[in-house]
Amino acid sequence: GAGVSQSPRYKVTKRGQDVALRCDxxxxxxxxxxxRQALGQGPEFLTYxxxxxxxxxxxxxxxxxxxxxxxxxxxxLTIQRTEQRDSAMYRCASSFRRGGYTDTQYxxxxxxxxxx
Amino acid sequence: xxxxxxxxxxSVREGDSSVINxxxxxxxxxxxxxxxxxxxxxxxxxxxxxxxxxxxxxxRLTVLLNKKDKHLSLRIADTQTGDSAIYxxxxxxxxxxxxLVFGKGTRLSxxx
Numbered sequence: 001g002a003g004v005s006q007s008p009r010y011k012v013t014k015r016g017q018d019v020a021l022r023c024d025x026x027x028x029x030x031x032x033x034x035x036r037q038a039l040g041q042g043p044e045f046l047t048y049x050x051x052x053x054x055x056x057x058x059x060x061x062x063x064x065x066x067x068x069x070x071x072x073x074x075x076x077l078t079i080q081r082t083e084q085r086d087s088a089m090y091r092c093a094s095s096f097r098r099g100g101y102t103d104t105q106y107x108x109x110x111x112x113x114x115x116x
Numbered sequence: 117x118x119x120x121x122x123x124x125x126x127s128v129r130e131g132d133s134s135v136i137n138x139x140x141x142x143x144x145x146x147x148x149x150x151x152x153x154x155x156x157x158x159x160x161x162x163x164x165x166x167x168x169x170x171x172x173x174x175x176r177l178t179v180l181l182n183k184k185d186k187h188l189s190l191r192i193a194d195t196q197t198g199d200s201a202i203y204x205x206x207x208x209x210x211x212x213x214x215x216l217v218f219g220k221g222t223r224l225s226x227x228x
Binding site for chain 2: 033056105108110
């Protein structure tokens with residue numbers, strides 16, 4: 001696709017429900033990142049993948065959060081037993097990764113999650 | 117955002133220059149970025165600078181980097197109402213793919 005896409009754009013759920021957020025990176029991009037952005041804050045890192053391998057998950061706040069990228073393309077961020085404090089904008093980014101050097105991260109529009 | 121500091125608000129008149137400042141603490145910062153966030157939109161990359169550079173100019177945008185003081189600035193010349201947005205500075209460490217560390221963002225308001 002032309003850019004990073006995320007779905008759904010908005011998700012409202014009740015506390016205790018599980019949610020799955022999807023990210024479709026730019027075609028050919030090797031690296032995929034998940035960030036969470038609270039109101040009035042900058043994005044904060046959650047986890048990232050190179051191809052299908054999860055390289056770093058140190059930013060996941062607890063074990064209710066998990067992510068996968070089974071075929072090295074689309075990724076899903078899953079939040080189990082959602083809590084109100086999980087409400088935020090969840091942003092996905094992808095980058096090409098040339099020869100091991102940092103490459104620009106391009107962001108999708110985000111998923112606004114509201115937990116009631 | 118605790119490693120990156122930005123002032124929260126800036127207001128300028130249309131046609132004036134805007135200067136958005138950012139300070140960071142990580143001396144290993146290698147790549148420094150400016151992103152723009154408009155309401156309801158994703159984060160748009162504006163420009164970036166490598167740590168071995170002092171200045172980078174791209175049309176109306178000028179980025180200045182003072183490594184000694186760990187200070188990064190973004191100057192927007194001839195600011196327009198369409199420049200109203202939140203501007204984030206961000207950096208990565210090392211040369212491999214690593215996550216971005218963002219500031220809290222500066223909200224730029226342009227008065228017509």
